[in-house]
Amino acid sequence: xxxxxxxxxxxxxxxxxxxxxxxxxxxxxxxxxxxxxxxxxxxxxxxxxxxxxxxxxxxxxxxxxxxxxxxxxxxxxxxxxxxxxxxxxxxxxxxxxxxxxxxxxxxxxxxxxxxxxxxxxxxxxxxxxxxxxxxxxxxxxxxxxxxxxxxxxxxxxxxxxxxxxxxxxxxxxxxxxxxxxxxxxxxxxxxxxxxxxxxxxxxxxxxxxxxxxxxxxxxxxxxxxxxxxxxxxxxxxxxxxxxxxxxxxxxxxxxxxxxxxxxxxxxxxxxxx
Amino acid sequence: xxxxxxxxxxxxxxxxxxxxxxxxxxxxxxxxxxxxxxxxxxxxxxxxxxxxxxxxxxxxxxxxxxxxxxxxxxxxxxxxxxxxxxxxxxxxxxx
Numbered sequence: 001x002x003x004x005x006x007x008x009x010x011x012x013x014x015x016x017x018x019x020x021x022x023x024x025x026x027x028x029x030x031x032x033x034x035x036x037x038x039x040x041x042x043x044x045x046x047x048x049x050x051x052x053x054x055x056x057x058x059x060x061x062x063x064x065x066x067x068x069x070x071x072x073x074x075x076x077x078x079x080x081x082x083x084x085x086x087x088x089x090x091x092x093x094x095x096x097x098x099x100x101x102x103x104x105x106x107x108x109x110x111x112x113x114x115x116x117x118x119x120x121x122x123x124x125x126x127x128x129x130x131x132x133x134x135x136x137x138x139x140x141x142x143x144x145x146x147x148x149x150x151x152x153x154x155x156x157x158x159x160x161x162x163x164x165x166x167x168x169x170x171x172x173x174x175x176x177x178x179x180x181x182x183x184x185x186x187x188x189x190x191x192x193x194x195x196x197x198x199x200x201x202x203x204x205x206x207x208x209x210x211x212x213x214x215x216x217x218x219x220x221x222x223x224x225x226x227x228x229x230x231x232x233x234x235x236x237x238x239x240x241x242x243x244x245x246x247x248x249x250x251x252x253x254x255x256x257x258x259x260x261x262x263x264x265x266x267x268x269x270x271x272x273x
Numbered sequence: 274x275x276x277x278x279x280x281x282x283x284x285x286x287x288x289x290x291x292x293x294x295x296x297x298x299x300x301x302x303x304x305x306x307x308x309x310x311x312x313x314x315x316x317x318x319x320x321x322x323x324x325x326x327x328x329x330x331x332x333x334x335x336x337x338x339x340x341x342x343x344x345x346x347x348x349x350x351x352x353x354x355x356x357x358x359x360x361x362x363x364x365x366x367x368x
Contacts, residue, residue, distance in 0.1 A: 035359075077359050111356035112347070141361035145346040173342035198291065199338065237290060 001025040003228050003249035004265065006257065007106075007135075007168060007186060007215035009034045010068070011057055017218070017225045018064040024229040027250070027265040028067045030257065031057060032106035032135055035075040037220060043087040046074065050091070054098040065266055069257070071105030071135050072096070079110075079119035089122055096130055102260050103127060105135025106168060109147040112139060117150065124158045133260055134165040138174060140193065148174040152181050164259055168215070169194055172203065179208050184256050188217045189227035197231040201238060204248060213253045322364035 002025045010017070010031050021029065031053060040046060053070040061068035072095055074088040095101060107123040109116045127134045136155075139147035148167070155165060162182030170178050170185045171194065178185040187203060188194040194217075195203070204212055216227035224230070232245050257263045309320060316324070326341045334340075345364040 080356050110359060111361075112353050113356040114352045114354060116356060117352050139361065141363045142345050142347050142365045143361050145343060146349060149350070150352065171342055172336070172339040173346065198294075202338075239286075 001229060001232060001249075002027050002246065002265075003232065004213075004253040004257070005029045005216060005225075005228055006166075006213050006253045007032060007188065007217045008225060009217070009219035010061065011052055012220040013218060013225060015060070015064070018061060018066060021225055022064045022066055022266075024226055026066060026229075028069065028257075028263070029061060030069045030071070030102060030253075032071040032137075033073045033075065034106070034219065035077040039078055039081075040084075043084065043091060046088045047091055050095045054095055054100055058100050067100075067264055067266055069100045069102050069260075069263060070098075071102050073104055073107045073123055074119065075106070076108050076110040076116045076120065076137065079116045080113065082115055082118065085115075085119045086122070089119070089126065092126060093130065096132065099262050101132075102257060102263065103133030103135065105133075106137040107134065108137035108151055109139050110137075110143070112143055112147045112150060117154065120151070121154055121158065124154065124160060128158060128160060133257075134160065136165060136167045138167060138169045140169075144169070144171065145173050148177055152177060152183075155183070156181070166213070166256060169217070170203075171195055172199070175203055175207055175212075179211060184211045184213070186213050186215055188215055189224070189231055190217065191222055191224065193222075197227070197234040200231055201235055201240075204235075209248060210252065212248065213256065214249055318366050318368045319362055319364050322368045325368075 005021060005026050005028070008029050008031055010029060033049065033053060040049070050072055053072065057070070058068040072092050074085050079085050092104070104123050104127040107120055109120060124134065136151055138144050138151065151167065155162070163184070166184040166186055167178045168186035169188045175185055187200045189197060189200055200214060214228050214231055216223060216225055218225040218227070228249055232249050235245050254265065322345050326344060329337045329341050329344070345368070347365045
């Protein structure tokens with residue numbers, strides 16, 4: 001088995017997790033900028049974090065033979081402070097030319113507030129100006145449906161090319177909205193708050209699987225860095241072919257992420273892309 | 274994306290694969306509600322929405338998961354004036 005982990009917050013994980021992921025067949029990992037569990041108090045805190053994502057973590061992953069890529073942003077949970085958010089937005093371009101930076105993400109909404117909308121629109125503007133890929137976080141639980149609709153409206157009004165945007169954390173009530181708008185959709189495998197492996201496979205079987213990917217979104221909370229390969233095993237139990245599984249957990253993220261010319265997977269699966 | 278081999282599309286095969294898990298989870302929900310009912314107090318919006326969603330399970334209609342998630346969702350369309358919290362509770366608080 002080979003797979004790409006397209007969404008993992010590895011700065012919150014131990015090196016044991018890198019060992020387990022590579023052992024399970026992971027050939028590349030992608031890390032969106034994230035909320036630290038507390039609000040950072042200055043733009044310098046973000047500068048340090050962006051250095052961690054673009055310099056430190058790639059080196060840590062490389063010790064396990066794993067190419068590491070990142071997305072940059074200020075998380076919507078920290079968008080209520082417009083002054084700080086604008087200051088963080090101003091330093092993002094300094095890091096966009098780092099070789100492991102895929103684009104802008106995970107941007108989006110959390111509580112669907114007016115300030116979150118403003119900062120989301122500013123992120124989208126930066127991505128469009130720099131012609132970068134976009135990774136969008138959709139809100140949690142009861143806020144997801146409303147937030148997804150707002151996000152789709154904003155992206156449409158901004159003239160974003162849907163094929164270069166992945167909208168993450170879809171569930172049964174949002175996946176069709178995202179795919180019908182032409183975007184890619186990410187299904188996050190969480191033990192409780194997002195999709196289980198069985199529900200994820202149900203969605204894969206019912207919708208346009210060529211624009212879907214699976215991710216663990218593992219972080220410092222209740223999550224599993226091996227959720228993607230475990231879901232692949234669940235697909236085998238349900239009778240999916242090895243070819244179909246490979247297309248979903250390797251081929252699909254490879255096609256989306258290869259829109260960034262610097263993306264590559266580990267050599268041990270047959271060479272860089 | 275190829276579809277699973279035909280035998281796995283059959284109801285008895287899917288039942289073999291998932292019945293025990295579904296049975297256990299249904300009993301967990303039943304035990305949770307029993308536990309709640311033994312406890313003093315009143316239902317908040319989470320419990321009200323959970324009890325209301327049980328009606329979807331046996332209504333004989335498709336897309337139960339989607340319909341339950343929609344029933345728990347904030348139905349408003351306009352952005353909120355501000356984010357007064359960072360978290361979500363699982364169901365729209367005004368339910």
